[in-house]
Amino acid sequence: MTVRILRRALLALTLCLALLPLVAGAVDDPSEMLPDPAQEQRAEAIGAQLRCLVCQNESIEDSSADLARDLRHVVREHVAKGESNKQVMDWMVERYGNFIRLRPPLTIGTLLLWLMPVLALLVGVMVALRAFRRPRTSAPPPLTDAERARLDDLTRPR
Secondary structure, eight states: OHHHHHHHHHHHHHHHHHHHHHHHHHHHHHSSSSSSSHHHHHHHHHTTTTOTTTTSBBBBTOOSSSSHHHHHHHHHHHHHTTHHHHHHHHHHHHHHGGBBBSOOOOOHHHHHHHHHHHHHHHHHHHHHHHHHHHHHOOOOOOOHHHHHHHHHHHHSSO
């Protein structure tokens, strides 16, 4: 009987832990949410595209950092004012740079950032191939009589 109760308790705990990520919302405090569900949905969509500057691999909607909370508040203020998604994103990018975007636009800078490791690898391969293809130097010239005498003097047992 106790084994059955223990199994059920373990199953209930497992289910609670499995459902916990679904319950945990992006907004820490329900008072942060906008009263209009459509505006709140827009604010969440915008926040999902913005990087938390503390966590860096999470959106501000997923992060519980204080800065992310502040940024969520700013996004909701702009949405409540009636600004478009593009206007809010442009304001954030103007303030924090393209780093604030989780998916920055493809520009010359980002293209170079992605291509530099490949270019470095190619340069390394070229240098290695050139070093291996370089002709080997011939054998050193033979010793002179003076060098031979000095070598014999140094290696003679005492």
